[in-house]
Amino acid sequence: MISSEYCRLMARYSTWQNTSLVNAADGLTNSDRWKDRGAFFQSIAATLNHIYWADALMLERLKGNGRPEETIKHSLASPSNWDDFKVLRTQRNEEIEEWAARLVDADLNGTVVWYPGDGSTRMERPTALCAVELFNHESHHRGQVHAMLTAAGAEPEPTDLSLVP
Template sequence: MARYNSWQNRSLIRAAEALTDAARWQDRGAFFGSIAATLNHLYWADALILARLMGNERPQDTITHSLTNPADWQDYRLLRRRRDRQIERWAADLKDAELSGTVVWYQAGGATRVTTSRALCAVQLFNHQTHHRGQVHAMLTAAGAKPDVTDLTSLG
């Protein structure tokens, strides 16, 4: 799933290259509005979920979720590649036993404690990506860009 995530992110970035910066930020009626804002949400949410899986109960204290940052497309591309490599390294080093037990974190604001299965949290990392990348794929297609197919069998 980590390799699939990286592959699909590269696909969306390549497709978004065909658009102007204004077109990437144009509100298209999606949950987070624009292609760029949705991609930023994924970038920051990946950081938060991965930090939780690594034992950080308060990742929001050091990781700021932002729909507008990074604002520069070249910065986003570089940061996304780095995040994807981080996820791939985490997944490659993961041992089966590390998926047992629970993950604990506090929601933003720190008042609500959340406890969930470590395995479920790992699945959520990838499921969340798939959900929002589907939105980006649809926005890109509607804008005339051509992302790659999303079939797992196409990964090779």
């Protein structure tokens, strides 16, 4: 399905795109970042927070932690301070890139198991599919943020995968 090289490329792409959105949002006021713009998570800041925490959950699952909610549940308060968010986002980008750098193709075989929510339901999916989901989920919501930023007058970088630095 996919390879470790695909994950490394997508991790680099993810860092580039997350940085682009953060840099574009940096030019807005805090009020503008939190303004309800009619998106699923209402605002630019809330959508960026959602991407950040969803990355944490899936990355923990890919690392073999079947109950990541127990690991980060005390951290799920959305960062409301923009400077704090920027530091945390940079750290999460690095964590994803480090995970991808250590992968070999065989790591993508097998199954990821986790127990969402109250832990009574067991979820099981192919590891490769979960890796794709990590990057696909980010791309989906980054598209929403890109549209909100553009409407707010900010200018994120292009999103073409062929332009990844």
